[in-house]
Amino acid sequence: MTQNQPPTIDDVAKVAGVSTATISRAINDPDKVAKATRDRINAAIDELGYTPHFGARAMASSRFKTVGAVIPTMANAMFASGMQAFQEALSEAGVTMLVATTGYDPEAELRQIRALMTQGASGLMLIGTERPEATRRFLNLRNVPHVLTWAAGPADEGVFAGFDNRRAAKSMAEHVLAMGHRKIAMIAGISAGNDRVAERIAGVRAAIEACDGAELVALAESPYLLQNAGDAFDEVWAAKPTAIIGGSDVLGAGAVVRARARGVSVPGDVSVTGFDDIGLSLVSAPALTTLRVPQIEMGRAAAEILLAQLAGGTPKSAIFETEIVERASLAPPRS
Amino acid sequence: MTQNQPPTIDDVAKVAGVSTATISRAINDPDKVAKATRDRINAAIDELGYTPHFGARAMASSRFKTVGAVIPTMANAMFASGMQAFQEALSEAGVTMLVATTGYDPEAELRQIRALMTQGASGLMLIGTERPEATRRFLNLRNVPHVLTWAAGPADEGVFAGFDNRRAAKSMAEHVLAMGHRKIAMIAGISAGNDRVAERIAGVRAAIEACDGAELVALAESPYLLQNAGDAFDEVWAAKPTAIIGGSDVLGAGAVVRARARGVSVPGDVSVTGFDDIGLSLVSAPALTTLRVPQIEMGRAAAEILLAQLAGGTPKSAIFETEIVERASLAPPRS
DNA sequence: TTGAAAGCGCTAACAT
DNA sequence: ATGTTAGCGCTTTCAA
Numbered sequence: 001m002t003q004n005q006p007p008t009i010d011d012v013a014k015v016a017g018v019s020t021a022t023i024s025r026a027i028n029d030p031d032k033v034a035k036a037t038r039d040r041i042n043a044a045i046d047e048l049g050y051t052p053h054f055g056a057r058a059m060a061s062s063r064f065k066t067v068g069a070v071i072p073t074m075a076n077a078m079f080a081s082g083m084q085a086f087q088e089a090l091s092e093a094g095v096t097m098l099v100a101t102t103g104y105d106p107e108a109e110l111r112q113i114r115a116l117m118t119q120g121a122s123g124l125m126l127i128g129t130e131r132p133e134a135t136r137r138f139l140n141l142r143n144v145p146h147v148l149t150w151a152a153g154p155a156d157e158g159v160f161a162g163f164d165n166r167r168a169a170k171s172m173a174e175h176v177l178a179m180g181h182r183k184i185a186m187i188a189g190i191s192a193g194n195d196r197v198a199e200r201i202a203g204v205r206a207a208i209e210a211c212d213g214a215e216l217v218a219l220a221e222s223p224y225l226l227q228n229a230g231d232a233f234d235e236v237w238a239a240k241p242t243a244i245i246g247g248s249d250v251l252g253a254g255a256v257v258r259a260r261a262r263g264v265s266v267p268g269d270v271s272v273t274g275f276d277d278i279g280l281s282l283v284s285a286p287a288l289t290t291l292r293v294p295q296i297e298m299g300r301a302a303a304e305i306l307l308a309q310l311a312g313g314t315p316k317s318a319i320f321e322t323e324i325v326e327r328a329s330l331a332p333p334r335s
Numbered sequence: 336m337t338q339n340q341p342p343t344i345d346d347v348a349k350v351a352g353v354s355t356a357t358i359s360r361a362i363n364d365p366d367k368v369a370k371a372t373r374d375r376i377n378a379a380i381d382e383l384g385y386t387p388h389f390g391a392r393a394m395a396s397s398r399f400k401t402v403g404a405v406i407p408t409m410a411n412a413m414f415a416s417g418m419q420a421f422q423e424a425l426s427e428a429g430v431t432m433l434v435a436t437t438g439y440d441p442e443a444e445l446r447q448i449r450a451l452m453t454q455g456a457s458g459l460m461l462i463g464t465e466r467p468e469a470t471r472r473f474l475n476l477r478n479v480p481h482v483l484t485w486a487a488g489p490a491d492e493g494v495f496a497g498f499d500n501r502r503a504a505k506s507m508a509e510h511v512l513a514m515g516h517r518k519i520a521m522i523a524g525i526s527a528g529n530d531r532v533a534e535r536i537a538g539v540r541a542a543i544e545a546c547d548g549a550e551l552v553a554l555a556e557s558p559y560l561l562q563n564a565g566d567a568f569d570e571v572w573a574a575k576p577t578a579i580i581g582g583s584d585v586l587g588a589g590a591v592v593r594a595r596a597r598g599v600s601v602p603g604d605v606s607v608t609g610f611d612d613i614g615l616s617l618v619s620a621p622a623l624t625t626l627r628v629p630q631i632e633m634g635r636a637a638a639e640i641l642l643a644q645l646a647g648g649t650p651k652s653a654i655f656e657t658e659i660v661e662r663a664s665l666a667p668p669r670s
Numbered sequence: 671t672t673g674a675a676a677g678c679g680c681t682a683a684c685a686t
Numbered sequence: 687a688t689g690t691t692a693g694c695g696c697t698t699t700c701a702a
Contacts, residue, residue, distance in 0.1 A: 006452075006477065008679055019689045024681055034687060049476035051452045055390030056679035059694040063681090066454065074409065075416040077614075084410040087436060096454050099434050101422060117341075117386045119401065119431050141384035142341065226614055253618045260620065279561055283588045285595065285620030343695055354673045359697055369671060391695035394678040398697090 007048040015044040027052060058120055067306055068098040068116030069125040070109055076224055077278040078248060078293075079127075082149070085299030086125060093307050106193040110135040117144065123306045129153045130195035145309035147302045150293075151196055152319045159309070160317040161302035163293060165196045168322040169203030169245075172273060172291050175324050176243050177211045180332045181271065184208055185218040185241035187232040187251045197221075200247050200275065217241050222251060229254020230261075237262070242270060242333035249274035249281040252288050256329065260285075267331035277325055286328035294320045342383040350379040362387065393455050402641055403433040403451030404460040405444055411559055412613040413583060413628075414462075417484070420634030421460060428642050441528040445470040452479065458641045464488045465530035480644035482637045485628075486531055487654045494644070495652040496637035498628060500531045503657040504538030504580075507608060507626050510659050511578050512546045515667045516606065519543055520553040520576035522567040522586045532556075535582050535610065552576050557586060564589020565596075572597070577605060577668035584609035584616040587623050591664065595620075602666035612660055621663035629655045 013020045018037060026033045026041040033041070044050070057064045067090060071079050087097045098119055100112035109131060113124060124139075124146040139146060148157070152164040176184060186204050189197040201219065208214045218239035222232035229246070233255040236244060246252025252274030259266050266272050266286055274281045274290035281288035301318040308315040348355045353372060361368045361376040368376070379385070392399045402425060406414050422432045433454055435447035444466060448459060459474075459481040474481060483492070487499040511519060521539050524532040536554065543549045553574035557567035564581070568590040571579060581587025587609030594601050601607050601621055609616045609625035616623035636653040643650040 009681095010679080020680075021682085021690075022688055025688085028681080032687075037687080049473055051449050051477075053394070053679050054454045055393035055696095056694085057453075057681075058390035059388070059394065059696090060679080060681040061694085073419055074422070075419040077412055077415070080412070080415060081410040084408055084436065087409070087434065088438075091435070096433060096435070096450060098431060099422065100426070100431070101419065103423075114386050115431060118392075119389045138384055142386075226617055250614070253614075257618055257622075279585070279588075280615060280618050282561055283592055283615050284618050287592075344697095345695080355696075356674080356698080357672060360672085363697080367671075372671080388695050391678090392697075394680090395695075395697040396678085 006053070007050045009050075009052070011048055012041065012044045012050050015048065016041045054120070065122050065310055066096050066098060066120045067123040067125065067310070068100065068113070068119070068121030070100050070102060070112045070116065071127055072104045073101050074099070076250070077280065078224070078250075078276050079150075079295075082295035082299035082302075085296040086303050089300045089303030090307070093303070095307065104190070104194065106130075106132055106135075110138060113138065113144075117142070123147075123310050125149060125302050125306060127151070128195045129157055130193065130198075145306060147305045147309070149298055149302045151199070152317070155317065159305055159315060160319060161298050161305050162318075163298070163320045163322050165199035166203035166206070168291055168293075169200035169247075169275070170207045171203075171322070172275065172324060173204040173207030173245060176245060176271065176273060176330065177207060177214055179243075179271070179330060181243040182211075182214045182333075183217045183239075183241045184214065184243050184245060185220075185236035185239055186216065186245045186247065187220050187222055187229060187236060187255055188247035189224055189251070190221050197247060204245055224248055224250045226250060226254040226257060230258035233258040234262075237264065237270070243330070244270055244272045246272060246274045246288075249276045249278045249288060249290055251275075252290065252329070253280045253284045256284050256286070256288070267329055268334070271330040271333070273330050281325075281327070284329065289327045289330035290325050292323050292325050294322070341388070342385045344385075344387070346383055347376065347379045347385050350383065351376045389455070400430045400457050400645055401433060401455045402430055402458040402460065402645075403435065403448070403454070403456030405435050405437060405447045405451065406462050407439045408436050409434070411585070412615065413559070413585075413611050414485075414630075417630035417634035417637075420631040421638050422634075424635045424638030425642070428638070430642070439525070439529065441465075441467055441470075445473060448473065448479075452477070458482075458645050460484060460637050460641060462486070463530045464492055465528065465533075480641060482640045482644070484633055484637045486534070487652070490652065494640055494650060495654060496633050496640050497653075498633070498655045498657050500534035501538035501541070503626055503628075504535035504582075504610070505542045506538075506657070507610065507659060508539040508542035508580060509546075511580060511606065511608060511665065512542060512549055514578075514606070514665060516578040517546075517549045517668075518552045518574075518576045519549065519578050519580060520555075520571035520574055521551065521580045521582065522555050522557055522564060522571060522590055523582035524559055524586070525556050532582060539580055559583055559585045561585060561589040561592060565593030568593040569597075572599065572605070578665070579605060579607045581607060581609045581623075584611045584613045584623060584625055586610075587625065587664070588615045588619045591619050591621070591623070602664055603669070606665040606668070608665050616660075616662070619664065624662045624665035625660050627658050627660050629657070
């Protein structure tokens with residue numbers, strides 16, 4: 001079972017008895033070749049199992065595009081359906097997606113960006129706004145079309161397909177305050193090098209500061225894992241909050257699980273909220289009051305923006321609204 | 336802000352004052368160029384923001400590899416951490432991953448495979464064993480190195496990095512039977528064109544048939560979505576089972592949510608089990624008794640196997656064991 | 671240690 | 687409607 005050389009356009013040309021140019025036309029612009037010839041060519045392609053060589057194509061023409069996405073990790077449902085939508089939209093446009101992950105390491109992002117560009121990515125989808133100076137410089141130097149997602153910002157920071165994390169978190173905190181809670185705790189993600197987390201924290205702080213008598217009694221930062229969220233629950237619970245705002249559904253759900261294990265009733269003893277509205281929030285018991293992030297719309301918009309940029313346009317940011325999804329984990333505090 | 340042409344190796348050569356061959360060496364085989372020259376070259380590379388062009392590289396040499404993965408969807412946690420591990424392992428070896436999704440459409444797989452190969456994929460990661468004849472023929476004709484995952488099979492069906500779905504499902508069903516259940520229902524995924532689902536169903540059937548007095552009172556097939564799983568719960572619940580075997584955690588968790596909504600207590604009125612051991616099973620209340628699928632190990636093994644194949648080796652399949660994770664959603668039936 | 675030059679597979683003028 | 691041919695950006699002999 002030796003791996004034979006992939007067939008080239010020359011092989012197809014030989015079998016079909018035409019020139020390579022005709023093969024190329026039959027593939028890229030079928031109308032320009034006679035039906036009979038086309039049929040012969042297609043037969044030859046099938047017989048040989050020919051697939052054009054992307055490298056050669058990319059080199060000979062600039063029509064063939066690839067885009068890259070650099071995300072923290074695929075193992076977080078927070079990005080899953082957005083990425084799926086992104087890739088579907090690209091696929092419809094005949095553009096392939098390359099994915100690379102950083103594991104939430106900001107230094108890793110530039111390496112991955114370079115790797116993707118080497119691979120032929122002519123556009124990039126990046127998460128968030130905050131990045132090391134070296135990364136900004138590179139992006140700027142090479143002037144790579146790129147779209148920023150899962151966040152929002154002023155136009156001079158780039159083109160976004162996302163939402164305002166601070167405003168969203170603020171609205172959630174206001175909602176919690178409106179229920180009568182005054183002693184609030186927050187379990188956030190790790191804020192270092194993660195602007196989305198930092199913004200969510202800032203939003204919660206802003207709402208609390210604006211509310212008389214309200215206080216952020218505890219703030220824990222935790223990786224986006226159920227287990228860690230449980231530990232964070234233990235930590236903030238010591239401060240006796242009446243409500244815990246989770247920086248993500250994983251964090252909220254993890255807190256609920258640990259609360260249950262500790263015999264702390266939700267929302268009886270403490271209310272808990274989530275963020276993102278992934279499946280986890282529905283399965284949690286009680287179901288998590290959370291904030292819906294329009295992942296699918298965002299992913300699709302990111303693809304459209306990138307495609308428009310690649311086509312030479314200068315599309316505007318698409319900023320989405322988030323909405324609070326009321327479920328059972330948030331209730332007024334015990335009086 | 337016009338998008339300037341990417342710098343080429345010629346630009347770097349000019350700036351560094353050496354030939355392109357030396358640049359190439361400095362990048363691919365740094366030891367072969369004098370330290371002083373190398374430093375000058377690196378400075379030039381940084382100054383220009385140069386990244387080699389993959390297409391040109393791939394064409395000029397066969398050293399540069401890319402591999403492709405074709406999965407049903409990224410929006411299912413069932414694949415998420417396995418894919419993440421797969422990509423990390425590849426990344427360590429300096430190869431990039433291309434991802435394409437089929438949306439569970441078997442016909443789409445061949446299209447995606449061709450697209451990935453056109454993109455330069457010299458190896459593939461595929462899910463499961465069942466595929467249309469045309470796909471098999473193409474794979475065979477082109478003799479593409481590929482590894483099959485999330486499943487297991489005889490050596491003549493290919494090289495696997497996976498597990499035996501039938502055996503795993505059988506063990507789960509036996510476990511349920513051992514608890515004393517006799518009227519069993521199953522909520523499976525959609526079996527058409529999905530060998531993993533078909534195998535899981537077969538495993539459950541086999542266990543039940545081998546057990547005196549046991550009966551599969553209902554079998555519903557449902558998409559892997561919480562909402563649909565709820566509807567499937569309603570459907571099978573009508574047959575009055577004492578235990579419902581979920582074909583995945585999403586299915587099990589969805590059933591639990593709907594049961595709760597219907598006032599049916601789990602595991603009091605009915606036991607429910609999951610499959611996959613994703614976060615959902617832990618958050619579910621009661622937590623789902625489920626079957627751990629070694630996603631991370633599988634993803635990593637798939638990468639290693641593929642890399643070995645690309646290096647010309649003929650690695651063996653890596654078949655993993657699964658294990659039942661006992662939690663709270665399974666209990667003996669009410670007597 | 672470095673340079674010159676051929677060639678990888680394809681597309682896009684330009685011819686016919 | 688089809689063929690000829692020049693290059694796209696790189697790596698790799700082969701020479702110096």
